[in-house]
Amino acid sequence: MAETTSSRAYEHIVRADKLSVAFGKVRALSDIDLAIGRNEIVGLIGDNGAGKSTLIKTLTGVIPPTSGRLFIRDQPVDWANFSVRRAHDLRFETVYQEKSLGEKQPLWRNFFVGRQITNRFGFIKVREQRRIANEILQRQLGFRGVGIDADSTVAKLSGGERQGIAIGRAMHFDADLIILDEPTTALAIKEVQKVLDFVRRIKASGRAAIYIEHNLAHVHALADRLVVLDRGRIVANIRPADMSLADLTLFLIDLQKTKIGAAA
Amino acid sequence: MSDTPLKHPAPALNPRTAVKLEGLPIIIVFFVLIGLFVGFAPTVFLHWPIYNSFLVTIPPMMILSLGLTLVIAAGEIDLSFPAVIALSGFLFAYVTRTYDAPWLGLLAAIAGGALIGVVNGFLIAVIGIPSIIITIGTSFFWSGIATVLSGGMSYTLERLAGTAINGILSGTVLGIPSEAFWALGVAVVVWFILNRHRFGEHLLFIGDSREVARVVGINTLRERIKLFTLMGALGGFAAVLLTLENLSYFPTQGQGMLLSALAAVFIGGTSVFGGTATVVGSFFGALIIGMLDAGIVATGVAGFWVEVIVGLVFVSAVVLHIGIDDPARIRQLQRRLFSKT
Ligand SMILES: Nc1ncnc2c1ncn2[C@@H]1O[C@H](COP(=O)(O)OP(=O)(O)OP(=O)(O)O)[C@@H](O)[C@H]1O
Ligand SMILES: [Mg+2]
Numbered sequence: 001m002a003e004t005t006s007s008r009a010y011e012h013i014v015r016a017d018k019l020s021v022a023f024g025k026v027r028a029l030s031d032i033d034l035a036i037g038r039n040e041i042v043g044l045i046g047d048n049g050a051g052k053s054t055l056i057k058t059l060t061g062v063i064p065p066t067s068g069r070l071f072i073r074d075q076p077v078d079w080a081n082f083s084v085r086r087a088h089d090l091r092f093e094t095v096y097q098e099k100s101l102g103e104k105q106p107l108w109r110n111f112f113v114g115r116q117i118t119n120r121f122g123f124i125k126v127r128e129q130r131r132i133a134n135e136i137l138q139r140q141l142g143f144r145g146v147g148i149d150a151d152s153t154v155a156k157l158s159g160g161e162r163q164g165i166a167i168g169r170a171m172h173f174d175a176d177l178i179i180l181d182e183p184t185t186a187l188a189i190k191e192v193q194k195v196l197d198f199v200r201r202i203k204a205s206g207r208a209a210i211y212i213e214h215n216l217a218h219v220h221a222l223a224d225r226l227v228v229l230d231r232g233r234i235v236a237n238i239r240p241a242d243m244s245l246a247d248l249t250l251f252l253i254d255l256q257k258t259k260i261g262a263a264a
Numbered sequence: 265m266s267d268t269p270l271k272h273p274a275p276a277l278n279p280r281t282a283v284k285l286e287g288l289p290i291i292i293v294f295f296v297l298i299g300l301f302v303g304f305a306p307t308v309f310l311h312w313p314i315y316n317s318f319l320v321t322i323p324p325m326m327i328l329s330l331g332l333t334l335v336i337a338a339g340e341i342d343l344s345f346p347a348v349i350a351l352s353g354f355l356f357a358y359v360t361r362t363y364d365a366p367w368l369g370l371l372a373a374i375a376g377g378a379l380i381g382v383v384n385g386f387l388i389a390v391i392g393i394p395s396i397i398i399t400i401g402t403s404f405f406w407s408g409i410a411t412v413l414s415g416g417m418s419y420t421l422e423r424l425a426g427t428a429i430n431g432i433l434s435g436t437v438l439g440i441p442s443e444a445f446w447a448l449g450v451a452v453v454v455w456f457i458l459n460r461h462r463f464g465e466h467l468l469f470i471g472d473s474r475e476v477a478r479v480v481g482i483n484t485l486r487e488r489i490k491l492f493t494l495m496g497a498l499g500g501f502a503a504v505l506l507t508l509e510n511l512s513y514f515p516t517q518g519q520g521m522l523l524s525a526l527a528a529v530f531i532g533g534t535s536v537f538g539g540t541a542t543v544v545g546s547f548f549g550a551l552i553i554g555m556l557d558a559g560i561v562a563t564g565v566a567g568f569w570v571e572v573i574v575g576l577v578f579v580s581a582v583v584l585h586i587g588i589d590d591p592a593r594i595r596q597l598q599r600r601l602f603s604k605t
Contacts (some may be wrong), residue, residue, distance in 0.1 A: 062479055084481035102472040102477050104463075104539040113469055114481035122462045 010073035013038050013177045013208045014092075019068030021054055028054040032068070032231045036177070036210065043205050043223030044212045047256065050229040052212045053096075056179045059210075060094050061087040068174055088115060092174035093167040095183050101154045108133040108150040111169050132172070141168045160191030167198055178202050179210045184218065185233055196222060216252070220245045274494045276300070289588055290532050293581065294548045297555065304563035314330045314562065319440060320509055322501040322554035323447035325350075326547065327519055327526035330447075330454045331498035333394075333546040336529055337458060338472035338491055339538025344384060344399040345525065347406035348499030349506060349518025354410045356504050357419040357513035366429040374500040381496020383460055385489035395492075419513040434508040443505050445453035450498065455543040467491060471538025498569050531581040535589070550578065 015035040018050050021028045027052045036042050044052050057063040059070065061083045070077040072090055092102065101110045108130040115126045118133075133150035137143040141164050154162060163183050170178050181197065184192045203210045213219045219226060220240050226248070228236040235255065240246065285291075302309040328345050335342045336387025351525050352373035359369035380402065387398045424430045459463035466487045469477040477484050509515050531552060532535065556577065560570045586596050 011470055084479065085483075088481055094479070096479060099473065099476055102469045102476050102480075102539070104472050105468060107466070113465060116462050116465065118462055123456070123460050124462060124465065126276075126460065 002032045007229065010038060012036060012071065012074060013040075015071040015249050016055075016059070017060060017069040017071070017076070019055075019070065021051075021058055021063060021064045022066045029058070029065070031230075032234060034234065037224075038176070038208055039203065039206050041199065041209045041211060041222060041228040043219030044210055044229065045214070045219060045226060045252070046229035047259070051232040052229055053181055055208060055229070056094065056181060059087075060084060060092050061181065083113065088173070091174065091176040093170035093173055093177070093180065093230070094177065094179040095163065095170060096181050099154075100166050101162055103155045104153055106151050106153055107137065107145060107148075109138065110154060110165060111150075111172065115173075117187065136168045136172050140171055141165070160187045160194075163187065163191070163195060165197070171198075174228065177208045177210070177249060178259050179212075181212045182214065183211075184213065184215065192202060192218075216248055217245060228252070228255070230259070265266040281361065287533060287542050288547055289584060290545050290548045290552070290581065293577075293584075294402065294552055297552060297559070301555070301559045301563060304553055305559075307564040309559075312559065313344065316441060317558065318551075318555055319444040321558070322550060323441075323443035324506040324509070325525050325554060326447045326550035327450050327498055327502040327505070328521060328525040329532075329546045329550045330450055330543065331495040332525055332529050333532075333534055333541050333543055334454060334458060334464070334467055334491060335374075335495050336534050336536070337464075337471050337538060337541035338467040338488065339474070340388065340488065340491070342395060342399050342492065342495050343522065344380060344403040344406065345499040346409070346497065346518030346522050347403040348380050348496055349503045349521060350407045350410035350505035351380065351413075352377045352500035353507045353513050353517055354414050354419075354515065356499075356507050357421060358413070359427065360421060360424065361419060364423075366424060366427065370429065370433075370501075370504050373504045376502025377496040377498070377503065378493050379496065380499075382489060384496070385492030389485040389488040390491065406519075407515075414513070414515050415513055421511045423587070424508065424511060430511075435507060446501075446505065451500075451543060453549050458541060458543055463487065463490065464566065468539055468541070471540075472480040473539075480517055524553050525550075527578050531578055533585040533589075535580075535585075543578050549581075 012035045014250050016032050019032040019034075020030050029235070032055060034042075034055075044055070046052055058065050059096065064079060064082070064100075070079075070082070072092075081138060102113065105113070112124075117128050119125065130150045137148060137150065143161070143164070148161065154165070156163065167180075167183070180195075182194050187195065196218060201210060201212055203224075204237045209221060212224060223240060226236075226238040226240060227234055228238065228251075236251070238251075240248075243251070298309070308314050328349075330347070332342060355376045356366075356369040356373040359372045360366045363369075369436070384399055384402055386397070387393050387402075388395045431442075433442060433446065437445060456464075458467070466477065466482045469480065469482055470487060472483050474484055503518070506517055510517075528549035529546045530549070532542055532549030534541040534545060553574065556574050557570055560573055561567050565573075
């Protein structure tokens with residue numbers, strides 16, 4: 001079951017080798033080669049529909065690939081046994097762009113769903129889950145005095161609060177790789193800063209992260225490396241130190257132009 | 265459940281949950297209804313026999329609506345349970361008569377129901393056919409099979425009078441029909457499954473959003489197959505109770521149950537949209553539906569008014585629940601209806 005591989009030395013937390021994904025005739029990903037170091041923050045950028053979300057869903061067991069191989073902590077992954085649950089066991093956590101929370105469910109369920117604290121017959125220890133959920137809410141997320149507690153349903157939360165919950169869940173389960181898919185979309189500036197601080201904390205705590213973001217200033221400032229996806233392919237690996245934000249912007253605009261040129 | 269003292273004071277009980285007792289509105293409706301019955305027909309409703317007959321007739325339908333509560337919580341529907349009642353009832357009657365083994369018959373009935381459920385679940389979860397469509401189809405198929413196998417004939421099971429199985433499933437305990445205890449037992453188990461078990465939580469998340477459920481690591485295929493299997497098995501059990509109650513089997517015995525069992529769930533306050541459900545609501549919903557029929561007749565209103573009144577109760581209950589759960593929606597509706605000139 002869940003092996004504690006994280007203590008062992010490894011070079012790459014995750015490495016994809018010629019990973020391809022197709023949805024029917026749509027080739028969402030073609031021959032992706034990508035390796036992420038154990039304490040590396042990788043910014044994943046690219047146009048809408050470039051395949052960013054599909055890539056991370058493949059890395060986390062939501063979507064099986066059409067072909068290709070995956071290594072986690074340098075160990076090959078057996079696709080037949082790979083699943084979201086398995087990825088959780090391997091300490092991968094994802095904060096999704098679209099909702100990753102059950103709208104009508106209370107927070108104490110949302111924190112633990114998929115890995116509930118249960119007795120051996122599968123009955124949930126509600127009291128314990130509620131207590132821990134309240135602790136995460138108050139201590140790690142600072143949701144004090146805003147009328148949100150473990151019994152609140154997600155439907156009542158703002159967009160920023162929802163991301164906070166998903167991030168708090170990742171922190172609680174002590175992930176080695178935290179994947180953030182546009183976590184700041186639709187957030188107020190103050191909330192965005194909170195999320196960015198959290199990404200910095202991921203780096204400081206020695207973990208790795210994949211950070212998908214359309215706001216180039218944010219990723220440029222935060223990431224150790226930027227990976228540019230275009231129509232399912234990796235077209236550039238950029239170190240922010242080697243390319244200024246302005247140059248990066250121009251580079252992406254050029255990429256857009258060639259795409260429009262190709263389509264015409 | 266762990267009862268270790270907390271290091272920090274536990275947050276005060278959420279006022280919303282403290283006030284909101286599960287199924288409270290429908291419990292109130294239930295008692296108002298009894299009050300009305302007593303008011304209109306005191307000679308009937310101040311005496312035990314009518315309640316005794318309720319406790320015999322309601323349990324099979326209640327067990328079906330309890331299973332349906334789980335199905336609807338997961339955002340699915342099952343319309344094939346009347347066919348399960350027909351086929352499982354036949355299996356029970358057949359095994360009992362042919363092999364003189366009623367307990368084996370019980371097992372066959374439950375297994376047959378579960379098998380129908382597995383087939384439903386497979387077609388729904390793996391092939392991806394919407395449950396409303398496929399359970400209409402399998403319903404025709406299995407009730408057809410039941411008619412073919414039974415030759416369309418009813419079977420009497422008088423020989424079971426006084427046997428152990430009849431006593432245990434359909435006798436009386438302390439003067440109360442044992443069906444009532446079985447239904448109560450199923451209600452308690454289903455409540456714990458939905459509200460306290462991992463499986464129930466998975467059903468709630470699946471009903472909430474299948475995509476979210478997948479992303480948080482729920483095996484949505486397996487859980488939905490399990491769900492329909494459980495529904496089928498409960499249908500098989502209900503079929504045996506029904507057959508024992510009459511001590512005979514009719515191929516048409518499930519047909520009246522379809523609307524009643526569904527109505528019980530919705531009257532109880534479970535949302536059609538999935539993701540939330542109330543077992544307590546369905547419990548009282550089943551009591552209300554089961555009582556209306558006999559109750560209205562007993563008050564002297566002509567029998568053919570029954571359906572009119574059931575319909576009224578159904579619609580008002582559903583509107584009442586939406587109003588309680590989501591007052592914003594009612595306000596929105598009012599604005600849309602009255603502001604447009
Ligand atoms: N489940 C699916 N079925 C069919 N096609 C899909 C599915 N998911 C994604 N696609 C297609 O795959 C391509 C890549 O989509 P993806 O969501 O990965 O893009 P993205 O880079 O995350 O875009 P955005 O920046 O808008 O989030 C798109 O053409 C999309 O339409
Ligand atoms: Mg995306």
